Amino acid sequence: MIEFLRRLFGHNGSSATAKERLRLVLMTDHLELAPEMIETMKRELVDVISRHVEVDRERIEVNFERQDSTLALLANIPIVSVNRPNGKADATAAPPPQTAPPKSEPVAKAAESDGEAKPPRKRRRRKKSPAKTAAAPAVS
Amino acid sequence: MQQVESIQAEPAASAATAKLGRAIVITSGKGGVGKTTTTANLGTALARRGARVVMIDADIGLRNLDIVLGLESRVKHHLLDVLEDRVTIDDALVGDKHSENLFLLAAAQSREKDDVETPKMQALVASLRERFDYVLIDCPAGIELGFKNAVAGAQEAIVVCTPEVSAVRDVDRVVGLLGNRFRPQLVINRLRPHLVKKGKMLSVEDVNAILRLPLLGVLADEPEIIVTTNRGEPLALRTENATGAAYHAIAARLAGDDVPPPMPPVPKPTLLERIGSLVGRKRS
Numbered sequence A: 001m002i003e004f005l006r007r008l009f010g011h012n013g014s015s016a017t018a019k020e021r022l023r024l025v026l027m028t029d030h031l032e033l034a035p036e037m038i039e040t041m042k043r044e045l046v047d048v049i050s051r052h053v054e055v056d057r058e059r060i061e062v063n064f065e066r067q068d069s070t071l072a073l074l075a076n077i078p079i080v081s082v083n084r085p086n087g088k089a090d091a092t093a094a095p096p097p098q099t100a101p102p103k104s105e106p107v108a109k110a111a112e113s114d115g116e117a118k119p120p121r122k123r124r125r126r127k128k129s130p131a132k133t134a135a136a137p138a139v140s
Numbered sequence B: 001m002q003q004v005e006s007i008q009a010e011p012a013a014s015a016a017t018a019k020l021g022r023a024i025v026i027t028s029g030k031g032g033v034g035k036t037t038t039t040a041n042l043g044t045a046l047a048r049r050g051a052r053v054v055m056i057d058a059d060i061g062l063r064n065l066d067i068v069l070g071l072e073s074r075v076k077h078h079l080l081d082v083l084e085d086r087v088t089i090d091d092a093l094v095g096d097k098h099s100e101n102l103f104l105l106a107a108a109q110s111r112e113k114d115d116v117e118t119p120k121m122q123a124l125v126a127s128l129r130e131r132f133d134y135v136l137i138d139c140p141a142g143i144e145l146g147f148k149n150a151v152a153g154a155q156e157a158i159v160v161c162t163p164e165v166s167a168v169r170d171v172d173r174v175v176g177l178l179g180n181r182f183r184p185q186l187v188i189n190r191l192r193p194h195l196v197k198k199g200k201m202l203s204v205e206d207v208n209a210i211l212r213l214p215l216l217g218v219l220a221d222e223p224e225i226i227v228t229t230n231r232g233e234p235l236a237l238r239t240e241n242a243t244g245a246a247y248h249a250i251a252a253r254l255a256g257d258d259v260p261p262p263m264p265p266v267p268k269p270t271l272l273e274r275i276g277s278l279v280g281r282k283r284s
Helices: A002-008 A015-032 A035-050 A087-093 A097-116 A121-125 B002-018 B035-048 B079-083 B118-129 B145-152 B165-181 B193-197 B204-211 B223-231 B242-254 B271-283
Strands: A053-055 A061-066 A071-076 A079-082 A131-134 B022-027 B053-057 B102-105 B134-138 B156-161 B185-191 B215-220
Touching: A015 A035, A015 A061, A015 A071, A015 B165, A015 B204, A035 A053, A035 A061, B022 B035, B022 B118, B022 B145, B035 B053, B035 B102, B035 B134, B035 B156, B035 B185, B035 B242, B053 B118, B079 B118, B118 B134, B118 B145, B134 B145, B145 B165, B156 B165, B156 B204, B165 B204, B185 B204, B204 B215, B215 B242, B223 B242
Parallel strands: A071 A131, B022 B134, B022 B156, B053 B102, B053 B134, B156 B185, B185 B215
Antiparallel strands: A053 A079, A061 A071
């Protein structure tokens, strides 16, 4: 009833719809216009994750998907191997021979990424939408 | 005698080089939002302030600024005649009917936008800046070569946007293309205050929450614009009209006067709307 009255008295504005559509379309436009930004973001995202788990860099997928009123970042990052929980304490206490090679690799990647991982943070904020990171289960 | 001449010539020359005019491109991306009307009216308003103004119609192939100004019968030569050295610039400039200090350089009608060589356009605008206080460049719609040529010689930009989703999106794109070289100023055109009030049209705040540009002014969707275009007499000639006066306020702001951006008057609420706002309040 109130909705009917609001309509009757001219409260059925479509400008809110226009605003919402504009907001979303501009976010998508800006993303499309900045492919190098997406590449950088992808690389840095992987760098951060690689500090904790080893991922398959060749098979990473990062997409933006429009849902009803948000733009979401969907990342599929296959994990090759996972360090043990409390890895630091374990690594010094008992280094088992079979886990040594994968462990050293992520550490190296994390180290090299440290230097280049700084500037993009603020750019990522431009998206104003929740970033969903869906990580696939470990392959190994 | 020679000495006297050189002494006289020098201050004049240094004054000319010291104060170059401002080359301003009027652009929007989308067509039909009022670039040409804005150019004609701003040119008229600036000339009425005593400034020397030249307007360049850069919309090659779709010449229109001449007709909006009522100068179509006086155009003998055009922009490409000048750029391709067939005539001098003075041969091609058309003096306005109504304002003494206002001139038009018409677009070529039978040519294409790609026929313009960008460096020549830049050189032309640079030479006009030496003679005029304002060089207003009416940009074609689109973001192709015609846009690039129109923008090439300019130092400043005015973007014209209507309160529509498509126009805002295109302006956003154009502002991105203009890049850091420009800090475009915004003219919002064809606003319908009563629709904004009803929430049926994007408001000035809605538009500029997205574009975030310095606001030169807001113009109402003015029926008289149609009449003035029919007649070839810019509305800025009639300051008793609110929109005509708004063009003068925009010109004043452009010239650096400390006046607020003109806004169309907000309509008074009708009885029905007052009841409606009560219902609306109950809800929220």
